Amino acid sequence: MSEVTFQIWRGDRNQGAFQEYKAEVTEGMVVLDVVHKIQAEQANDMAVRWNCKAGKCGSCSAEINGMPKLMCMTRMNTLPVDKPIVIEPMKTFPLIRDLVTDVSWNFEVKKTIKKFKPRKADAPDGTWRVQQADVDRPQEFRKCIECFLCQDVCHVLRDHHMHSEFIGPRFLVYTAALEMNPLDTEDRLKDLKDQHGIGLCNITKCCTKVCPEHITITDNAIIPLKERVVDEFFDPLGGLFKMFR
Amino acid sequence: MAEYKTFEYDVLVIGAGGAGLRAAIEASSAGLKVGLVCKSLLGKAHTVMAEGGMAASMGNVDDRDSWRVHFADTMRGGQYLNNPRMAELHAREAGDRVRELEAWGAVFDRTKDGKILQRNFGGHRYPRLAHVGDRTGLEMIRTLQDHGIHTGMEVHMECTVLDLLTDGGRIAGAFGYGRELGRFMLWKAKAVVMATGGVGRAFKITSNSWEYTGDGQALCYRAGARLMDMEFVQFHPTGMVWPPSVRGILVTEGVRGEGGVLRNKDGKRFMFDDIPDNYKPQTADNEEEGWRYVTGDKNARRPPELLTRDHVARCINREVREGRGSPHGGVFLDIAWIKSKVPNGAEHIKRKLPSMYHQFKQLADLDITETPMEIGPTTHYIMGGVKVDADSQMTDVPGLFAAGECAAGLHGANRLGGNSLSDLVVFGMRAGASAAAYAKANGSVTVNAAQVDAIAAEAVAPLNREGGPRPYDIQFELQDFMQDLVGIVRVEKEMALAIEKLQDMKKRAAGVSAGGNREYNPGWHTAIDLRNLLTVSEAIALSAIDRKESRGAHFRDDYPEKSAEEGTYNHTIKRGADGSMQLSREPLPPMTDEMKQIIEEMKS
Numbered sequence: 001m002s003e004v005t006f007q008i009w010r011g012d013r014n015q016g017a018f019q020e021y022k023a024e025v026t027e028g029m030v031v032l033d034v035v036h037k038i039q040a041e042q043a044n045d046m047a048v049r050w051n052c053k054a055g056k057c058g059s060c061s062a063e064i065n066g067m068p069k070l071m072c073m074t075r076m077n078t079l080p081v082d083k084p085i086v087i088e089p090m091k092t093f094p095l096i097r098d099l100v101t102d103v104s105w106n107f108e109v110k111k112t113i114k115k116f117k118p119r120k121a122d123a124p125d126g127t128w129r130v131q132q133a134d135v136d137r138p139q140e141f142r143k144c145i146e147c148f149l150c151q152d153v154c155h156v157l158r159d160h161h162m163h164s165e166f167i168g169p170r171f172l173v174y175t176a177a178l179e180m181n182p183l184d185t186e187d188r189l190k191d192l193k194d195q196h197g198i199g200l201c202n203i204t205k206c207c208t209k210v211c212p213e214h215i216t217i218t219d220n221a222i223i224p225l226k227e228r229v230v231d232e233f234f235d236p237l238g239g240l241f242k243m244f245r
Numbered sequence: 246m247a248e249y250k251t252f253e254y255d256v257l258v259i260g261a262g263g264a265g266l267r268a269a270i271e272a273s274s275a276g277l278k279v280g281l282v283c284k285s286l287l288g289k290a291h292t293v294m295a296e297g298g299m300a301a302s303m304g305n306v307d308d309r310d311s312w313r314v315h316f317a318d319t320m321r322g323g324q325y326l327n328n329p330r331m332a333e334l335h336a337r338e339a340g341d342r343v344r345e346l347e348a349w350g351a352v353f354d355r356t357k358d359g360k361i362l363q364r365n366f367g368g369h370r371y372p373r374l375a376h377v378g379d380r381t382g383l384e385m386i387r388t389l390q391d392h393g394i395h396t397g398m399e400v401h402m403e404c405t406v407l408d409l410l411t412d413g414g415r416i417a418g419a420f421g422y423g424r425e426l427g428r429f430m431l432w433k434a435k436a437v438v439m440a441t442g443g444v445g446r447a448f449k450i451t452s453n454s455w456e457y458t459g460d461g462q463a464l465c466y467r468a469g470a471r472l473m474d475m476e477f478v479q480f481h482p483t484g485m486v487w488p489p490s491v492r493g494i495l496v497t498e499g500v501r502g503e504g505g506v507l508r509n510k511d512g513k514r515f516m517f518d519d520i521p522d523n524y525k526p527q528t529a530d531n532e533e534e535g536w537r538y539v540t541g542d543k544n545a546r547r548p549p550e551l552l553t554r555d556h557v558a559r560c561i562n563r564e565v566r567e568g569r570g571s572p573h574g575g576v577f578l579d580i581a582w583i584k585s586k587v588p589n590g591a592e593h594i595k596r597k598l599p600s601m602y603h604q605f606k607q608l609a610d611l612d613i614t615e616t617p618m619e620i621g622p623t624t625h626y627i628m629g630g631v632k633v634d635a636d637s638q639m640t641d642v643p644g645l646f647a648a649g650e651c652a653a654g655l656h657g658a659n660r661l662g663g664n665s666l667s668d669l670v671v672f673g674m675r676a677g678a679s680a681a682a683y684a685k686a687n688g689s690v691t692v693n694a695a696q697v698d699a700i701a702a703e704a705v706a707p708l709n710r711e712g713g714p715r716p717y718d719i720q721f722e723l724q725d726f727m728q729d730l731v732g733i734v735r736v737e738k739e740m741a742l743a744i745e746k747l748q749d750m751k752k753r754a755a756g757v758s759a760g761g762n763r764e765y766n767p768g769w770h771t772a773i774d775l776r777n778l779l780t781v782s783e784a785i786a787l788s789a790i791d792r793k794e795s796r797g798a799h800f801r802d803d804y805p806e807k808s809a810e811e812g813t814y815n816h817t818i819k820r821g822a823d824g825s826m827q828l829s830r831e832p833l834p835p836m837t838d839e840m841k842q843i844i845e846e847m848k849s
Contacts, residue, residue: 012764028488030608040717044768045761049286051454054494054604056383057289073607096425097765104402107287107394115395116350127344129359135352139377142352142384143599146288181352 004081006034009088010046012097020084025076031087032060032071035099047098055212058147062099063088068149068210090152103148109167112195113175117186134182141177141221143213146170150207150217156200166197169207169217176221179228189232198222198229246694247701249420249429252399254280255684256677257418257434259406260461262290263382263669264649264676265440266389267342271677272438273396277684280432281393282401282421284441284456288390291442291454292669295382296497296600297366298374299670300663301339305360307543310371312336316840317847319664321523322368322553323628323657324797324807325844326474326815329836330635331655334675339667342674343375351388353377365502365539367551368661370527370847372541379497379600385666404430405773406460408700409437409468409645410692416468416644417690420700424770427763429701435687436680439465439631439640439647440673444478444781446720446774448624449728452484452495458774459781461651465631466780470640472818473653474629475781476788476799479660480733482557484623486575491608493623496578496601498662500618501550503597504539505580506532507561508617509569515576516549519560523848524552536586555659555798558622562733565621575621581614590614622733626665627781628656628798629788632817635834638676644683648676658797705763707772713758716772723750723778731786736802740790747783754779787828788816 004025007018021038032050039046050060053072060071065079065086079085093101122129150169156162167175175192178184192198205218215221231238256272258265261283273279283290302315315336320327343361347353353375354362363372377384394400406421410433418433441461445453466472483496501507509515520528527546529535535548550557561576571577580598584590591614595602598613605611605618630653631640638646649669656664707716730743754776759769793804794811814830821827836844 026489028609029490033490039767040721044715044717044759045766047765047767051285051289051456052291052294053454054294054491055607056380056600057285057293057454059286059289075608075610100765102425103286107400107402110391111394115391118348118350125344126348127360128347130355131359132355132362135355138352139354142377142387143380144387145293145383146387177352178350181350184350 002081004034004076005084006038007084007086008035008038008046008099010098011095013095016095018086025081029076030072031064031074031076034076035071035087047096047100049100056145058145061090061147061149061152063090068152070147070149070212073212090148092152092154092158105163106146106148106151106170109171110174113171113178114186114188114191116178116181116184118183119185128183130182137220138177138181140215141173143215144170144173145213147212149210149212153206153210155204155206162197162200166200169201169222171196172198172201172225173215173217173221176225179225189229192225193229193233198226201226247429247698249431249697249701251431251433252280254278254432254434256436256438256680257282257432258438258440258677259419260290260440260442260649260651261287261400262292262440262442262649263385263389263666264673265438266386266393267670267673268438268440268648268677268680269398270389270393270396271674272681273393273398275678275681277681279398280401280434281398282404282406282419282432284403284405286402287400288386290386291457292382292386292666294452294495295385295666296379296495297499297502298364298376298381298663299339299343299385299666300366300369300373300661301343301375301667302336302373303340303343303361303363303375305356306363306541307371310373313843314370314847315339315373317843318369319655319661320657320844322659322661324659325657325812326796326833327657328635328654328834329840330834333840334635335655335664335668335671338671342667342670346385346388346670349388349392351384353384364499365547365551366662367498367501367557368553369663374663376499379499379598381666401430405770406464407704407773409464410696411468411642412690412693414643415690416642417692420697422704424765427766427769431692431697433690433692435684435690436644436646438676438680439645439651440649440676441651443627443650445624447723447727447778447782447785448732449724450484450493451624452481452493453624459777461647462630462784463777463780465640465642465645465647466818466820468642468645469820470642470645471632472630472784473632474788474815475627475784475818476792476816477628477658477797478624478785479554479626479628479798480558480622481625482554482561482622483578483620485609486619486621487573487609494604494608495623495625496618496620497598500578500580500598500601502539503580504536504583504586505550505578506548506582507550507557508577508579509564510571511569515564515569516552516557516560520549520552521556528552553659554662555800558733559800561622571619573619575619577617578620579617581616584614626650626660628658628660629653636675637679638672639679644687646676646680648672658799704773707757707759708763708769710756710758713756714753716757716759716768716775719750719754719757719775720771720778723782727782731789734800734802735789737790740786743786744783744790747779747786751779783826784818787826788818791816791828
C-alpha cells in the first residue's frame with residue numbers, strides 16, 4: 001500500500017482547474033478504483049461516467065497522463081507513482097463536468113450511415129449460410145465498445161475540429177463492418193466520399209494505437225475503404241472501362 | 246411548483262438493454278410515437294456484459310433439440326416454480342428472435358455448414374447457445390441499438406426515473422431527471438414498458454454496474470404492482486476474486502462450456518462428488534466422458550461443471566468454507582489444461598474466449614492459457630421481479646408492462662445461463678407489442694400536478710439538507726450486510742437481523758445529505774438510488790425468510806432440503822395502504838396436460 005498523488009480535472013463548461021488528491025493505492029487497483037475511492041471519501045460530487053468496470057461497455061474513457069485510455073482497464077502498477085498521475089476528460093468532446101464529456105455527436109453521426117440491408121435469405125426458412133472465414137473481419141470490427149477513444153485521439157477531430165465533415169475512425173470502422181458483411185447489399189461508398197470525409201484521414205494510425213479492443217482500425221478498416229472509394233471514383237482506367245460497359 | 250420539460254409519447258420504455266430496446270423497436274414499428282429513457286449512454290446497459298450466448302433450440306449443432314426440450318430444461322432448472330406459459334413461449338419463440346437479430350445485422354459465429362453456431366451451457370441438454378465468441382451481449386445490444394435508431398424512437402440518455410405517474414389507477418407516464426444538468430423531465434405516456442434490469446448493487450460482491458439498484462422493481466411496486474419470488478437471487482459461480490478491486494467481475498460460463506474444469510487447492514475436480522439425483526442420468530461420471538461431451542460427442546453426458554449455477558456456486562462455497570479453497574478465497578477454474586487435448590491449444594482458447602483472455606491478462610496479470618483462474622460466486626441476476634401476465638407482460642397496473650430481468654416468472658427458482666438474452670428479446674418484443682396495442686386502444690392520460698410536485702420535492706431534499714449521513718456510506722453498509730446476512734447461504738436469525746437493520750436504515754436514508762449541485766452529481770444520484778435499493782432489499786429478505794426450504798438459488802442452512810409443500814407457491818409482495826410490505830403465497834399457475842407430459846418425458 002502506498003500513497004499516490006493525483007491531479008484530476010474539476011470543472012464545468014465554463015471553467016475548471018486541476019485539483020490535487022492523495023489516495024492510498026493497494027494491489028491490483030485500476031485508475032477507476034482510485035477515482036471511485038476519492039469520490040466516496042473526498043469528493044462525493046466528482047462526475048465520472050462508468051458502467052461495467054471490465055472493459056466491455058466503453059463508458060469510462062479519459063486521458064491518463066496524456067494517453068486516451070479506459071480508466072477501468074488501466075492498472076495503477078503500469079503508471080509511474082513518483083510524480084502526480086494526471087487524469088483529465090477527453091479533449092475532442094465538449095465538457096459536461098469533471099471527467100464527463102458530451103459524446104452525443106457520435107450518436108448523431110451514426111444515424112447518417114445507411115443501415116444494414118441483407119440479401120435475400122439463402123434458405124427457405126429465412127436463414128443465411130455464411131462461412132466463419134467470411135465473417136472474421138466484420139466480427140473484428142464489431143468488437144468495438146464505442147468508447148470513442150479513437151475519436152478522441154484523431155487529429156482531424158481533436159485539433160482541426162472537423163466534426164461536421166468527418167465521421168472519425170469509430171464510424172469508419174462501423175461502415176467497414178457493414179460493407180464487409182457478406183450479407184449486406186447496401187452501397188455506402190458515395191457517402192464515404194461526399195459526406196463522411198474518408199479522404200481526410202491521413203492514416204497516422206493513432207486510432208489503432210489507442211483502441212482498447214485492439215481493432216486494427218487503420219489497416220483493416222480505413223485503408224480498404226479508402227481503396228474501394230478510389231477504385232469506384234478515382235480510377236481513370238476503370239472509369240473509362242465503365243463508360244463503355 | 247416544480248419546473249420540468251414535458252414529452253408526450255404513446256409508449257414510454259424505461260431501460261435500454263436488450264429488453265427495452267426490443268420493446269421500443271416493436272412499438273415504433275407499429276407506427277407509434279415511442280420514447281426510450283435510459284440511465285446510461287445508449288448501448289452501455291448491462292446486456293453488454295452477457296458473454297456466453299443466447300439459448301434457442303434451433304438444432305443447428307444437434308438436431309435432437311426442440312422447443313419441448315428447451316421448455317423442460319428451463320422448468321427443471323427453475324425447480325418448477327417458473328410460470329410454465331412463459332417458459333413455453335420463451336422456448337417456442339427464441340429461435341425466431343435469434344434469426345431476426347441476424348436479419349438486423351448481428352454476426353454470429355458459424356457452423357461448418359454456414360449456420361449459426363450453438364454452444365453447450367449449464368443445464369441445457371443440447372448445444373443451444375447462439376454466440377459470438379464470449380461477447381454475445383455486446384453483439385445483441387449493438388444490433389438492437391443500430392437497428393432501433395432508424396425506427397424513429399426518441400432516446401433520452403443518462404436520465405433517471407424517480408417515480409411512475411398514474412391517472413385513476415392507469416399508468417400515465419414517468420417523472421425523472423436528466424443527469425447532465427439535473428433538470429426534471431416528465432414523460433407522459435399511454436403505456437409504459439419497464440425494462441430496467443436487476444438489483445445487483447444491493448450486494449457487495451456483484452457482477453452488476455452502478456445502475457442495477459432495483460429501479461424497475463421498486464417503481465412498479467410503488468405504483469401498485471406486485472413483486473414476485475424476490476428471494477431468488479442468482480449467485481453466478483464464477484466471478485473474479487483477485488485482485489480485490491475486480492472482485493465480482495464475471496467469468497463466463499463459456500469457459501466451462503469450452504472444457505474448463507473446477508479444482509480445489511488439492512487439484513481435485515470436486516464437482517464429481519456432488520451430483521444431484523435429478524441430474525444424474527444426464528451427467529458424466531468420469532473426466533473422459535465430460536471431455537467428450539464438450540467436444541461435441543452426442544453420446545457423452547455433460548461434465549458436472551455444467552450443472553446449474555445455483556448448485557455449482559454452493560459446491561464452490563463448500564470447498565472454500567471447508568478449507569480447500571484457493572489462496573484468495575475461491576477455487577481454481579482451469580482452461581489451460583485443454584492444451585493437452587487440443588492442437589494449438591493456446592490459440593484455440595484465445596479464439597474461443599477472447600475477452601476472458603483479455604480481462605485476466607489486463608486486470609490480474611494472468612495468462613489463462615497458462616495458469617488456472619481463481620474464481621468464486623458473485624451476485625449476478627435476480628429471477629424474481631415484477632409479476633406480469635405471461636402472454637402480454639402487463640403488470641397489475643393497467644398500461645404498465647415489464648420485461649427482461651426486472652420481470653419475474655420465466656426462470657423460477659434458478660435461471661439457466663443463456664436464457665437471459667433470449668428472455669430479453671422474446672418478452673421485450675411481447676411487451677412492446679402489448680404496450681402498443683394498449684396505447685392504441687386507450688385514450689390520452691392526465692398528469693396529476695400535485696403528484697409531480699411531491700416527487701420533485703423529495704428528490705431535491707438530499708441536496709438541501711446539511712449534516713446528514715453520506716449516501717455512499719449508507720450504500721456500502723447496506724451492501725455489506727445484505728451480502729453477509731441474505732447472501733448465498735441463509736439462516737433465519739441472520740435474515741431477521743437484516744430486516745431489523747433495514748428498518749433502521751430506511752430512517753437514516755431518508756435523512757442523507759448530498760453535497761454539490763444538481764449537475765452530473767453522483768453523490769446525489771446515489772442518494773436517490775438508495776430508496777429503490779432499500780425496497781428491493783427488504784423484499785428479498787422478507788421473501789427469503791418466509792421460504793423455509795432450499796430450492797434453486799435460495800439456500801437455507803436451517804432448511805437444507807427441498808420441501809414438496811414449499812414447492813407449491815410463488816411469493817408475491819404488495820404495497821399495503823399504510824406503505825408496509827405485504828407478503829403472500831399464491832398457488833403456482835396450472836400446467837396444461839401437454840406441459841406435464843413433456844416434463845415427464847424429459848425426466849429420464
